[in-house]
Amino acid sequence: MLQPPLDDPRFSAADALFEGQPKSSEPLDILKRIYGYSSFRGKQQAVVEHVVAGGDAVVLFPTGAGKSLCFQIPALCRDGLGIIVSPLIALMRDQVQALKQLGVRAAALNSSLSREEAQDVYRAVSNGTLDLIYVTPERILTDSFRQMIGNAKIALFAIDEAHCVSQWGHDFRPEYRDLGKLAEQFPDVPRIALTATADPHTRDDIIERLSLHRAKVFSTSFDRPNIAYEIVERDQPRQQLLRFLSGHKGNSGIVYCLSRAKVEDTAEWLNGQGIRALAYHAGMDRSVRDANQDAFLKEDDLCLVATVAFGMGIDKPDVRYVAHLDIPGSVEAYYQETGRAGRDGLPSEVWMAYGMADVIQRGRMIDEGNAADEIKRVEKAKLNALLGICETSGCRRQAILGHFGEAHAGGCGNCDTCLKPVETWDGTEAAIKALAAIYRTGERFGAGHVIDVLIGTVNEKTQRFGHADMPVFGVGKDIPSRTWQSVFRQLLAGGLISVDHTAFGALKLEAEAKAVFKRERQVFFRKDRPVVGRKDKSTRTAASGAKSNLSVPDAELFEALRAERTKIARALEVPPYVVFPDTTLIALATGRPKNRDQLLGVPGIGQAKLERYGDAFLAVIRTQLDG
Structure with a gap:
C-alpha cells in the first residue's frame, strides 16, 4: 500500500518514528536512522562534527560529494532551527521534498508560496515544529x-552555493553580499558556507565577504572520476x-545552448529525430518552464535543452549526460554545468563542441557587459583558460583540476585525449606565418579574413584592401x-x-608573440582529429546507464524495481530519485534482501523509507525471484 506524502495530515507512520523525540547528538545515529547510510564519505564526518560542536566552516566539495549532509545533519543534532540560504526556488523545493520523505520536518519560504502557505511556515517556526527552513538570500x-525567528533558537546558518557571493566567481549575485551581516547579528550561531565551484581567488573572497575568517576550511579533491570528458x-x-x-537511449540528460532561440530550435530538431526533448530558458512563460523542469525531474528518459538559466542546485542524481553546443564562459561554469551529470557516482558522460566563433561571441558578451574593467579582465582570463582546456593535447581532467589549484598526474583513462592520445606537430613556422599575416594586415581583421590571406583566397575583400598583393598572401x-x-x-x-571586440573581433598581437617571431620560442599545436563518421562512437567508453554493469538477472530486477519506483513517485507527485536513487535500486537488485531487517542494511534506506516503501519493494523482489 502506498503511503501519502509526509505533509498529508492523514499520514502518521513515519512521523511516529521521530515526532516528539529529542534530537540525537550522535551524527552517525542520524546518518543511519534517517538517511540509511552506515558511514560518512570522505571528509563529511569531520565537517559535521566540527559544526555540531559550534564551529564555523567553509566546505569546498565537488558536486555529488554530499555537501547537503554537512549542514542537514548538524541541524538535526543541534538544538533549534537550521536555516539554509539557497539562491533558487527549485533547489529548495527538491531538498524539502527529499527531507520530508526521510521524516525530517522541513519547509521553504520563498515567493512561490501563497499567503496561506507562508503563514503555515511562520506558525511552524513559532511553534518550534520545524527542523530546517530554506530561505532566499533576499529574505533572510x-x-x-x-x-519570525526572533524567539526561535537557531541551530545554524548554512549558505549554499557560496560562490555567488564573489564578484570573481562565475555566478555573482549581489544579494549574497549582505549575508556577512549574519556574523554580527548572530555571533554565537555557527555558520557553514558551501560550494562546488571556486578557484583560489573565489575561495578567499567567500571567506572575506562572509566574515568567515575564523572558519575551518574543508576541501577535498574536485575530481569526478565517474565522468568521462569529450571535447x-x-x-x-x-x-x-x-x-x-x-x-x-533511455537516459536523462541536458543539452546546453548559449541563446534562447538556439534552445528552442535544437529541442524542436531533436524531437524530429525521435529524441524526446523539452526546452528551458528564462524567456519562456513561467508555467511552461516550470512544467518542463518538473517533467525532467520526474521522468527517466528526457533530454532538456536549456540555457544556463537551468541547473544550479538541481538535485537530480541520475543525469547521465551533459552536452554543450556552445562553449561556456569559464572553467568554473563548465565544471558546474558538467557536474550535473552523475551526481550518484555512476558512470556518466559530458561532451562539448566548440569553435573560434564561440570564443569571439563570448568575448563580445564580456566587453559589452556592465562589469568593471578589472572584472572583465578576469572574465577574459577565465574564458581563455577554458579555451586552453579545449585545445590541450594532454589529459582533460589534469587541465581542469589544475585550474582549481589541484595537481593531477594525468593519464586519467576517462577522457578523449587519454583514451585516444592527440598527436602534436611543430607549428613554429605556421605560427610565424599566422602572426605575420595579422601584423601585415594591420591587426584590423578577424580570423576568417586573415585565413583567406594565408591560403591565398582572391575575393572582393582581399583585393579591396590590397592584401592579395602582400608577401604573406598565399604563404599558408x-x-x-x-x-x-x-x-x-x-x-x-x-x-x-587576443581578440579586440571593440574592433569587430580583430586579432591583435600580444607581447609574447615577439619571442616566436625571433625564433626564441618553439610552438607545438595539437593535430585536428578526423571528422567522426556517423557510425563511429569515437573514444567514448562510459556506461550508457545505471544497469550497464549488472548481470542479466540483476538488470531485469533493476528494471522491475525502477518501474515500482516510478509508480510510487507518480502517486506521490515527487521525482523518482526522492523515493530511492539508482544506487539504492542497484543495491536491492544485487543484494536481493528478503525481509525488513535486511532492507535496513541497504544504503539509502532509513526508518521512514522502510515504513513507507519496504513492503512494496520486497514484494517486487519476491515476485521477480519466484518468476
Whole structure:
C-alpha cells in the first residue's frame, strides 16, 4: 500500500518514528536512522562534527560529494532551527521534498508560496515544529524574517552555493553580499558556507565577504572520476550531437545552448529525430518552464535543452549526460554545468563542441557587459583558460583540476585525449606565418579574413584592401583552412594573440608573440582529429546507464524495481530519485534482501523509507525471484 506524502495530515507512520523525540547528538545515529547510510564519505564526518560542536566552516566539495549532509545533519543534532540560504526556488523545493520523505520536518519560504502557505511556515517556526527552513538570500535579512525567528533558537546558518557571493566567481549575485551581516547579528550561531565551484581567488573572497575568517576550511579533491570528458572541434554540430546522444537511449540528460532561440530550435530538431526533448530558458512563460523542469525531474528518459538559466542546485542524481553546443564562459561554469551529470557516482558522460566563433561571441558578451574593467579582465582570463582546456593535447581532467589549484598526474583513462592520445606537430613556422599575416594586415581583421590571406583566397575583400598583393598572401596555402582555424584558436589559448571586440573581433598581437617571431620560442599545436563518421562512437567508453554493469538477472530486477519506483513517485507527485536513487535500486537488485531487517542494511534506506516503501519493494523482489 502506498503511503501519502509526509505533509498529508492523514499520514502518521513515519512521523511516529521521530515526532516528539529529542534530537540525537550522535551524527552517525542520524546518518543511519534517517538517511540509511552506515558511514560518512570522505571528509563529511569531520565537517559535521566540527559544526555540531559550534564551529564555523567553509566546505569546498565537488558536486555529488554530499555537501547537503554537512549542514542537514548538524541541524538535526543541534538544538533549534537550521536555516539554509539557497539562491533558487527549485533547489529548495527538491531538498524539502527529499527531507520530508526521510521524516525530517522541513519547509521553504520563498515567493512561490501563497499567503496561506507562508503563514503555515511562520506558525511552524513559532511553534518550534520545524527542523530546517530554506530561505532566499533576499529574505533572510528582512525585518519580517528577523521578527519570525526572533524567539526561535537557531541551530545554524548554512549558505549554499557560496560562490555567488564573489564578484570573481562565475555566478555573482549581489544579494549574497549582505549575508556577512549574519556574523554580527548572530555571533554565537555557527555558520557553514558551501560550494562546488571556486578557484583560489573565489575561495578567499567567500571567506572575506562572509566574515568567515575564523572558519575551518574543508576541501577535498574536485575530481569526478565517474565522468568521462569529450571535447570536439565543431563540424556539423547537430550531427555530432546526434551521434553523442545515440549512446544514451533511455537516459536523462541536458543539452546546453548559449541563446534562447538556439534552445528552442535544437529541442524542436531533436524531437524530429525521435529524441524526446523539452526546452528551458528564462524567456519562456513561467508555467511552461516550470512544467518542463518538473517533467525532467520526474521522468527517466528526457533530454532538456536549456540555457544556463537551468541547473544550479538541481538535485537530480541520475543525469547521465551533459552536452554543450556552445562553449561556456569559464572553467568554473563548465565544471558546474558538467557536474550535473552523475551526481550518484555512476558512470556518466559530458561532451562539448566548440569553435573560434564561440570564443569571439563570448568575448563580445564580456566587453559589452556592465562589469568593471578589472572584472572583465578576469572574465577574459577565465574564458581563455577554458579555451586552453579545449585545445590541450594532454589529459582533460589534469587541465581542469589544475585550474582549481589541484595537481593531477594525468593519464586519467576517462577522457578523449587519454583514451585516444592527440598527436602534436611543430607549428613554429605556421605560427610565424599566422602572426605575420595579422601584423601585415594591420591587426584590423578577424580570423576568417586573415585565413583567406594565408591560403591565398582572391575575393572582393582581399583585393579591396590590397592584401592579395602582400608577401604573406598565399604563404599558408599548403595548410587546410580548418587547420588554420585550429591554429588561431591555439594561438589565442596560448596568449600569443587576443581578440579586440571593440574592433569587430580583430586579432591583435600580444607581447609574447615577439619571442616566436625571433625564433626564441618553439610552438607545438595539437593535430585536428578526423571528422567522426556517423557510425563511429569515437573514444567514448562510459556506461550508457545505471544497469550497464549488472548481470542479466540483476538488470531485469533493476528494471522491475525502477518501474515500482516510478509508480510510487507518480502517486506521490515527487521525482523518482526522492523515493530511492539508482544506487539504492542497484543495491536491492544485487543484494536481493528478503525481509525488513535486511532492507535496513541497504544504503539509502532509513526508518521512514522502510515504513513507507519496504513492503512494496520486497514484494517486487519476491515476485521477480519466484518468476
